[in-house]
Amino acid sequence: MTRLARLTTDEAADAVTASPLAIIPVGALEQHGGGMALSTDTVRADGVADLVATLLDGKAVVAPAIPYGVSPHHLAFAGTLTLSPTTFRTVVRELVDSLYRHGWRHVLVITGHGGNNAALSVLAQELLTELPDLRFAWTPITEIVPDVIAGMAVSEIHGHAGEAETAQMLHLAPELVYAERLEPGVTGRDDLNSAGRLARTKRGPRLAIGFEQYHERGVLGDPRTATAANGRLLIETAAQRIADFSAELLNT
Amino acid sequence: MTRLARLTTDEAADAVTASPLAIIPVGALEQHGGGMALSTDTVRADGVADLVATLLDGKAVVAPAIPYGVSPHHLAFAGTLTLSPTTFRTVVRELVDSLYRHGWRHVLVITGHGGNNAALSVLAQELLTELPDLRFAWTPITEIVPDVIAGMAVSEIHGHAGEAETAQMLHLAPELVYAERLEPGVTGRDDLNSAGRLARTKRGPRLAIGFEQYHERGVLGDPRTATAANGRLLIETAAQRIADFSAELLNT
């Protein structure tokens, strides 16, 4: 049993040594177009966390997912609830402090939402000096399997609520994909406005924009082409890479 | 459909007017003795929130539960993860701010954990001047049905992980009650040490102590006497009172 939420305190006490890696899934509650649920990123983080724990064969426990993330870029769309980067980071930090207090020395955060990345990077920097004997790692999901995506048919522009995220949801939680309402967002570079193109620059400066500036529906790519099979491949490949990494991390 | 997590952004946009009350369940991840899961308080908050929303017949949406709360008094027991009161309050505040931005003007927090009460009270004070046109209410569960508890057979000392909480879990999530491992905690006033007695003073000063000072297992009462029937009565009575309150709140 790997879900901390289901353990008693006695089982948790055992887990500190039996399951030395604590995984915290973090997601978001934000728009994912007209055809997917607001909880998409949390569902995916949770799903990958479960699979990683399974692959690690008891060496990991999974804490309850944080169902809110850093989503200011989606606030133009109803239903998006956001934490500030500072608050999000502090929440994760205090969970880490609690885990540390009980004896855990290896913590892995799995984020289903790219908006959480910067805050997690900052946290990792802070922990270097503040808890120097802790190993703290974090990982996105889709970003670590670009080779798998390259093997799928995706639009020139793809990403948020697009082919890869929808595929993952079709595999993990098809009941949260409302297929008949899926609709394409911006799919080609030429369809972007100037700010949108700059924000997607590969070899150049970074620009953050609200997703309503990319497309009136805030979707990047065409979710209608997503398949559960691709989703399974994405999820399983990501989970395997994370599990392999984690197994080695436990040796450091 | 009342779960914000399952809605699309378009459905959320509709909900602002159709379901003008936003409910945020908040819980804790903390020890509940040898026989109940760490997530007990979150499960109960979530369960009551669902029932309240049902009773309100579409007038409310339920946001994802915050699965961590303010639990410094349980840190002596493994598996308890705590947020500071300030961080917990800020998380709820930022969710309120996001809901407000989308148009909600009535927010209700349902807490399954008494440790969250003070932070929620402080938040309510802050919102009075900072969002003066918002109606913000919050509620505990067990504390609002003392008459129901008085009608049950409970120990002289009862409370955390005791008869009432266990009963609620037997009704809502019996799979998280490990019946064979339930064990009594402190049950009589005479069994308390001096600090414990002071902390349970009725007409006098307030004293907060770590729950290990009440009892080595941190349990107040005897969970073995809990029944699902009592749990149902507690939950349904609490939910009805909250729903009635909420219906009137929407008129203010």
Place this chain on the structure above:
Amino acid sequence: MTRLARLTTDEAADAVTASPLAIIPVGALEQHGGGMALSTDTVRADGVADLVATLLDGKAVVAPAIPYGVSPHHLAFAGTLTLSPTTFRTVVRELVDSLYRHGWRHVLVITGHGGNNAALSVLAQELLTELPDLRFAWTPITEIVPDVIAGMAVSEIHGHAGEAETAQMLHLAPELVYAERLEPGVTGRDDLNSAGRLARTKRGPRLAIGFEQYHERGVLGDPRTATAANGRLLIETAAQRIADFSAELLNT
């Protein structure tokens, strides 16, 4: 001599061991209707603190009262000056830290103002882990003598600037009660508007409202019926209960 303000540093050094309980009275500067002074809550906290110290017969010192509290709900009325809950809590915390540094290990805060309660509760939670060998207790005044109030003739709705507070002031500082200007506020539940009734719900959610929503003068109850004799009984009973509690607290 129990007033820290009047001691020299040498006397304070002696007091750490001779008077191991440090009492901090906290009040407010806020409207108390047309007939009582803005400092009402501070005066009452200070008065009870003095009496408690006397009853403890040298075992306690009384620090200078904090004359401002958490009063956002009274800001609609001129003269109310408020601290934020966070600032108020931090002030008390830093006084506790200073007392701790000099050697005190038992601190009691007496608040004459209910608006300070939540912040003090949060502080008590924080101190559990941050100063684990400190005993920190806090107490309201009127709230711990409900049985005495039940024996007085009070309105159906009573509370802020009403019968009990006025009575206490008539006993402690009659020169700050301007008797000819005392006037009734809201006295019956039926006179409350919807929000007011919800905010006074006993078995249900908590709602904080500005006191101008209760009554245009912000008064709950009828202060004209207050008597100094009742005030004396309220003050002396509260002080005795606090002193008894404190004496036992010093043994923990």
Place this chain on the structure above:
Amino acid sequence: MTRLARLTTDEAADAVTASPLAIIPVGALEQHGGGMALSTDTVRADGVADLVATLLDGKAVVAPAIPYGVSPHHLAFAGTLTLSPTTFRTVVRELVDSLYRHGWRHVLVITGHGGNNAALSVLAQELLTELPDLRFAWTPITEIVPDVIAGMAVSEIHGHAGEAETAQMLHLAPELVYAERLEPGVTGRDDLNSAGRLARTKRGPRLAIGFEQYHERGVLGDPRTATAANGRLLIETAAQRIADFSAELLNT
């Protein structure tokens, strides 16, 4: 009547226009040698504030004195309770915000403790941009009457708990001067150690040191030579200068 603490809310409402200057006295609770009370600085600030208000003939109200200040340099001596500079500044800021909300546009802080100066200077800088239509001034007491002190017989080294402060207390609150216990501190530059000399450099860098580094009793000067007559002259001269300044400030 100039004391806000004694006013009702109705009188406070009148005072906004009738008494457009709000004065906040701030002090400290800190060691003042073996012969003076810990509250010395608060008593002096309060006393000067009263006199200034009288000289202004109704144009000013005096808020309750903040009885704690910024005193880290006296923490080596028992009884000193300190606020951090940030907390002290925030308290004053929130009082200013409350006064501003009620309509006051001129605020004067009178500090009896030099340790508060830096925090007040910082606050003045912040208010320039944050409340640009407020006039915020602050003033020390002894520092603005160097010419009066020059006319008294004082030690080569004098200052904290020395001739001038003791004289002021003999005038304002002789019951808090325990004359038989007054004792000299460091009185000559040659008696200072190297750090002490540097900290008293006139034309050079600033160095803050704990007062136990100046003298084992933390006293600068010889309080035994203080007289109530000198104290009266110091207080009255300071108050007159502050009142003159304030009268002109009300015209800006």
Place this chain on the structure above:
Amino acid sequence: MTRLARLTTDEAADAVTASPLAIIPVGALEQHGGGMALSTDTVRADGVADLVATLLDGKAVVAPAIPYGVSPHHLAFAGTLTLSPTTFRTVVRELVDSLYRHGWRHVLVITGHGGNNAALSVLAQELLTELPDLRFAWTPITEIVPDVIAGMAVSEIHGHAGEAETAQMLHLAPELVYAERLEPGVTGRDDLNSAGRLARTKRGPRLAIGFEQYHERGVLGDPRTATAANGRLLIETAAQRIADFSAELLNT
């Protein structure tokens, strides 16, 4: 003239319209091995900023470089001074706020230090909602010219204080490269310990480690092979890409 530091206030007033892009270079003060100065990252940021401004032909002003950055991962090495990510972000934020107040609506931060990236990303997220009509972009230097580096001879492992950074310094400030003291750090993946390998994972989780864990001298790559010609190519290519981006940014 593009250096804000050299302008008068009148020239700055003109620059708001004539030079609508404000560039803030940010660096670090941190170890760069035995052969390069602590200011390496600031020097490179400043150098690129100047070149970008020149390429933009008057459309940009360059603010003074912030000579300190986020460097906790280099604190094991003497001379490294670090800001926390929060402080660094706040400094940049307040400069942005000041620029915004004067009328600038396009701000670009050029960072010579990768440790600043996460804080800048967080800032970009915050500005989305807090200054929605501002265009805020930021850019690293070496990271945007991976194709140029691929054309140079670099070690398998290269990066901090390695070939590319040293080359840039040989071009921009050869007097700060002490050639005779340049020495190789870790150059091959097989020379890394387990933590070092994990921290350099490409398709997997992110792990931050202190640079002393990579190599006892904290150097990645072999700086001895660096050439000024390569440095010039890196700098000029990066500057051109940033200038092109900026020119387009000014149209959004």
Place this chain on the structure above:
Amino acid sequence: MTRLARLTTDEAADAVTASPLAIIPVGALEQHGGGMALSTDTVRADGVADLVATLLDGKAVVAPAIPYGVSPHHLAFAGTLTLSPTTFRTVVRELVDSLYRHGWRHVLVITGHGGNNAALSVLAQELLTELPDLRFAWTPITEIVPDVIAGMAVSEIHGHAGEAETAQMLHLAPELVYAERLEPGVTGRDDLNSAGRLARTKRGPRLAIGFEQYHERGVLGDPRTATAANGRLLIETAAQRIADFSAELLNT
């Protein structure tokens, strides 16, 4: 070599013992009238720091100057970029913490800008208890040579961007003085408005005002009369006094 920016980490390691005083120059980026550069205060702080280090003959290292300071009172003039007092103080604090970590125990801040004084005073107070074995001193420049200024011909009102500052710049960086554009500001007390006069009160309360209230150009005094010779005398005298102080400080 005394500039930390130019040292390698190995040289910095040596400097901890060889050069036990760490100097941090701090300035501002703010208006200095029509004839001087925005960086005036930073240039002067840096120049004095260099000279002090030279006079100390290797006993000091100079960290990179912080080119921004606390300048809210100059925000009415274009080009002024300000940090809040809290942010400025935190930056210096974190540099001090880093220096402390490497072994430095004597830190001196030289500020070319009076607006930084209050924040530095607050920092000095905080360090007393938080880093009690550190010697932290700070110094202004012009303020410590009033006797030299008294020997120059200056206007009745002089100060910001006036005779003394301009003279210093003519000595240190004449290329940043645009002589033909120098113009007088307010020069006589009678030319001040009421607020200006109050803000320049010697024996009375302190009032901070925006510099546009002193004079439409924000200049105090007549910079046209400044000479490089006077500037040299001011700089050298100040540096000598700081060096003498520092030499003694190293013995404490």
